[in-house]
Amino acid sequence: MANPHFAFTKKNYVLMLIGLGIIILGFTIIGLDKEPHGFGVLGTVLGPIVTLAGFLFQFYAIFHKTENK
Template sequence: MGEKKDQMPFTRENYLLMLGGIALLVIGYLVMSADKTEFGFGFMGLTFGPILVFLAFMVPFVAIFFNKKKSKNQRDEMAMKKEAEKTNR
């Protein structure tokens, strides 16, 4: 079967990026609703707000695929642990 992983799939940075995306989404919708021109046809309602909302929907995708690079020492330790598990079987 598959190997059991000791780590969670998402780190603190992933969750913070997700929360940032949600905050940006709320800000984008607030910007669109704050446009004072008739029917929201001004710059904020038609251009700036939708750009913010689009970026807000892209941030969670980045958060899902974000993977912090491990240092060489951490990679060496992981490799040693895997080798030790193989020899113990």
């Protein structure tokens, strides 16, 4: 039987784990906001930007193609 072709390589999975870490970091930053209901700078500006960057990094990790030599 021939080698099966997987959709993702090890590098894709490593990049996805990094993206997941960035998303978790963003939600943690939102949770660290001391203002009531998270209406401070951390909860309304910095945390959501980091979280969005994590999701964008996830898209990059999914669509990243490795070069076949």
